[in-house]
Amino acid sequence: MISRETVVAALVGRLAETLPEARGAALQETDDLRQFAGFDSLGILETLVWLESEFDITIPDEDLDVENFQSVGRMADFVLTHR
Amino acid sequence: MADAGFFAAVRDGAGRSDDVALISGKRAWTYRELITSAEIFAGHLGRHPTTGLPVVVDVADAAVRAVVTLAADLAQLTVLHSDPGAPTDFGGLVVRDSATLPEPSEPPAVRTTDGGVELWTHTRAATHSLAGIPARSQIFLTSGSTGTPTGVVRPAATVLTDAHRIAAFMGYEQGLPGVVSTLAFHCYGFAYGIAAPLLHGTPIRHVPSRSIPSQLARAVREHGARTLVGLPFQFQLLAGTAAPLDFGELRMAVSSGAPLPPAAAGAITGRYDFALYNAYGSSETGALSAALSTGEQLPGEVGTPFPGVVPRLVPVDGVSGGGELQLRTDALAAGYTGTDGLLPLDFDGDWYRTGDLARIEDGGIRINGRLKNIINVAGKKVSPAEIERVLARHPAVTDVQVVAAPDDVRGQVPAARIVTSSGLTVAELLAWCQSRLAPHQMPRRVSFLDEIPRSAMGKPLKGPEPS
Numbered sequence: 353m354i355s356r357e358t359v360v361a362a363l364v365g366r367l368a369e370t371l372p373e374a375r376g377a378a379l380q381e382t383d384d385l386r387q388f389a390g391f392d393s394l395g396i397l398e399t400l401v402w403l404e405s406e407f408d409i410t411i412p413d414e415d416l417d418v419e420n421f422q423s424v425g426r427m428a429d430f431v432l433t434h435r
Numbered sequence: 436m437a438d439a440g441f442f443a444a445v446r447d448g449a450g451r452s453d454d455v456a457l458i459s460g461k462r463a464w465t466y467r468e469l470i471t472s473a474e475i476f477a478g479h480l481g482r483h484p485t486t487g488l489p490v491v492v493d494v495a496d497a498a499v500r501a502v503v504t505l506a507a508d509l510a511q512l513t514v515l516h517s518d519p520g521a522p523t524d525f526g527g528l529v530v531r532d533s534a535t536l537p538e539p540s541e542p543p544a545v546r547t548t549d550g551g552v553e554l555w556t557h558t559r560a561a562t563h564s565l566a567g568i569p570a571r572s573q574i575f576l577t578s579g580s581t582g583t584p585t586g587v588v589r590p591a592a593t594v595l596t597d598a599h600r601i602a603a604f605m606g607y608e609q610g611l612p613g614v615v616s617t618l619a620f621h622c623y624g625f626a627y628g629i630a631a632p633l634l635h636g637t638p639i640r641h642v643p644s645r646s647i648p649s650q651l652a653r654a655v656r657e658h659g660a661r662t663l664v665g666l667p668f669q670f671q672l673l674a675g676t677a678a679p680l681d682f683g684e685l686r687m688a689v690s691s692g693a694p695l696p697p698a699a700a701g702a703i704t705g706r707y708d709f710a711l712y713n714a715y716g717s718s719e720t721g722a723l724s725a726a727l728s729t730g731e732q733l734p735g736e737v738g739t740p741f742p743g744v745v746p747r748l749v750p751v752d753g754v755s756g757g758g759e760l761q762l763r764t765d766a767l768a769a770g771y772t773g774t775d776g777l778l779p780l781d782f783d784g785d786w787y788r789t790g791d792l793a794r795i796e797d798g799g800i801r802i803n804g805r806l807k808n809i810i811n812v813a814g815k816k817v818s819p820a821e822i823e824r825v826l827a828r829h830p831a832v833t834d835v836q837v838v839a840a841p842d843d844v845r846g847q848v849p850a851a852r853i854v855t856s857s858g859l860t861v862a863e864l865l866a867w868c869q870s871r872l873a874p875h876q877m878p879r880r881v882s883f884l885d886e887i888p889r890s891a892m893g894k895p896l897k898g899p900e901p902s
Binding site: 370393394397398400401404405410411413416418 | 642643645646647648649650653654668672675676677678885889
């Protein structure tokens, strides 16, 4: 069973790679990712594609409400409920 | 039959009454259900004062959009397709489904639940005159080059011509399923996902336009789809997935709405058996051509024109080789919406001016850039697309955009925005350009970005130039 801390740490690492503005900041899991210019709805979809292969999750069929993925914590919760 | 509208063409088309026509959300609609719902809603439209007003279709569900459009056609009314995510203030009889209802509900809305479809309507005062617009036209909003939405007026006959053209290209036929993940309120989304399949009996499953590759692959497998229409960003994500996905019996995928980068096309065709096409067209012209994308073609290649599309090139002062692409096509829009009525398209004699710069080589069209995007460097005209192509070929450049930057001496200079995969320097980039570009074409400002801002359609957004 993968821990929530592991998922959060992986996401923080990934976002630091894809969002250079996030590199210097100590990203907290509740931070609103919309503060970063590079983070838009396509960025969320890109992150979901990465999460799929990284954590072997299945993204369900329904329309993805990307508003639900605007913090590391919310993404981590999504991963844990879809494994 | 010149008078055949959309409703009659679908009712008399290839789909049989009990065949599945569209699958949207959790519901599969047969032709009988679509036609019956449209007839009932047409009766509702007939009881409302709609003189001089279009039916503004502000619904999220693709099948419900089909119902409302069929109903408006049957009631001899003009339709305006609205983006439910960015509602227009265009006047008309606004039709909403539950997904697009404002909170609290906007009075005086009328609720109709007949025919298994639940719709709310209210009247918004006219903002545009329908003078000169043929009854039963469909109006599609396009951002155009200025960013201000403009209504492109497509008479029923041109919608049908375009739909038949697309069906022939896609191989749409009765009973052969397809999946569409695009925006049904856009001209091409409506044509690929609603009009063309409904005329030819092709059952189409609509999936949300924000679907990611694994969702697309699952929909294709479950539906037994042979064709897939998606947006460029989806194919870019597909090109980058860690492992190949299972697309079942898919034989053809089409990327539409903006150019698909050759690198993404190459990655996909290297992994999958289906044929990948990059489609070219506009709201004004409908579908024009499509290029088989293997990653080996030259940037800007959009293929040979579809039958019925006649291209020509008109030389442009200051642009060497090729010229402005002008067209004749029987699917051409009637014009644009205006406050006082229909406004004309941009013509050169009886040729429609696309505003695209192109070459035609071996019958194939290759787009070089936009006429209006030309950068005027001290009187010398420079195509940003030409510079973008040179920069994009640098191995460390992953994305690029060239815009005009104001310059005190030259009027304008090319400014490059670069996304790089490694620590590329300005000096290295300019050295690369020096042997490949004329001096007036050299980028005079270079900025490194994490990504080029793009619209939901994948088109670059022209923000302020780098300083």
